[in-house]
Amino acid sequence: MAKSSTQFLCSECGWSGGKWFGRCPECGEWGTIEEFREARPRAAARTRGTAMAAGSAGAAAGSRSGIGAATSHTQAAHVPDSMVVPITKVSEADVTRVPTGFGEFDRVLGGGIVPGSVVLVAGEPGIGKSTLLLETAGRVAKAAADASGTGSDAAGGATATGGKVLYVSGEESTSQVRMRASRIGAVNDHLLLASTTDLATVLGLIEQVNPVLAIVDSAQTIISQDVDGISGGSSQVREVASALIDVAKTRDIPVLLVGHVTKDGSIAGPRTLEHLVDVVCQFEGDSQTALRMLRAVKNRFGPTDEVGCFDMSGEGIDEVVNPGALFLSDGDDATEGTCVTFTVDGHRSLPIEIQALVTNSVLPTPRRATNGIDSNRLAMLVAVLYRHGGIPLLNNDLYISTIAGGLAKEPACDLAIAAALASAAFHAPIARDYAAIGEISLTGQIRPVPRLEYRLREAARLGFTHVVAPKRRRGAKPIVIDGLTVIEADSVSKALRAMGVVKRR
Structure with a gap:
């Protein structure tokens, strides 16, 4: 019967050792070290020939170096020549x-x-x-x-494979x-x-x-x-x-x-x-x-x-x-406090509809309720809108959410979040065929986002006719998509005016 050796293994990083620790010495996580026993072969299981070969090799090494040399328990196996094949001769046939x-x-x-x-x-x-x-x-x-x-056999059952x-x-x-x-x-x-x-x-x-x-x-x-x-x-x-x-x-x-x-x-x-x-x-x-x-x-x-x-x-x-229909609300009429943006998940672009509600606060500290949006990002955008957009929202209760469980935590969703807040504050609906894509910096600038063409093509496929996007970098070629007008803006105030989000008198 094989002897068992008690070892301790970290379930987080896979570290193993012979002593228990409250904190893993490899990854630093607490409470992840667990005891397990691993079966190991007995020393007597080794053949006499292997032992003799190891002893003679150790003696020879000891005579050369003057000290006893450690030997490995695993001996090299005979490998046929056909097992090693040049990479140029390996077939490139596709796997079914x-x-x-x-x-x-x-x-x-x-x-x-x-x-x-x-x-x-x-x-x-x-x-x-x-x-x-x-x-x-x-x-x-x-x-x-x-x-x-x-293509079954004569018995009518499953194939032999x-x-x-x-x-x-x-x-x-x-x-x-x-x-x-x-x-x-x-x-x-x-x-x-x-x-x-x-x-x-x-x-x-x-x-x-x-x-x-x-x-x-x-x-x-x-x-x-x-x-x-x-x-x-x-x-x-x-x-x-x-x-x-x-x-x-x-x-x-x-x-x-x-x-x-x-x-x-x-x-x-x-x-x-x-x-x-x-x-x-x-x-x-x-x-x-x-x-x-x-x-x-x-x-x-x-x-x-x-x-x-x-x-x-x-x-x-x-x-x-077509997941786009899941993240967009029904109806063709423009509604205040809503704006659509597009996120990229892998090679797929998904639309995200953001809804915002702005009310007068009766609390000493205005409330900020979010769903699907990073609350810290929202606090930054509120400050930017106040400083560079002239929209005072610091003393209002803000409720902002995405629909159908979408996530708008990508920086490219900043412009749509700001537009939804401004639309709700000014009671100015954004047209249903408009979308906004862009990252907002602390200076109020609209910064470029990665894979903009993926987002724009998905917007055109879903029937959007206008997209407010960051101004392209100097020397970059414009993105031309049939049926889609790309409105470039380099600041928050210009982007809001392009979407018709202005204070009504």
């Missing part, structure tokens, strides 16, 4: 990815799931991780069933998973369910079924009998992730792995879990709204600046191909 059935999911992954890859999907409890992956399993199973129905999707749940029974699958329409004969928390059983199921896609929900509930530690502990999570990665690479089977998050939003378990997997996706959203965002935090096979939009409902999850 497995489509998830969601265009937004495929966009985040870089075009689909790469065979043999391990994708970690993390998110807060109740955000919809299991629903997303179960519906993905249903869509992949349906595609596999259609493919096997057209599999054609099945395996969904392993460590949190729910198969009947509970079936209830959710029936609700979201993910029932298919090619979708196989299993409920277990034993790692050896999970690995055996994957080898037996040989699926086109395997989903394990979740990494923190699966345990290995060969490793000490509780379920969800550092040693267990490391062992589970390593075993699943090994079977995925060996059998060329893609694996989707669900990961829990801690109270501060980070992925539970050791930080090495994120380093081991190929793709790390964060499933985000506000529980009070139906909008969900999928972001790729790490991706070895695609970009990490893509974002997918989904709509959560009682019937499951639907992808949102």
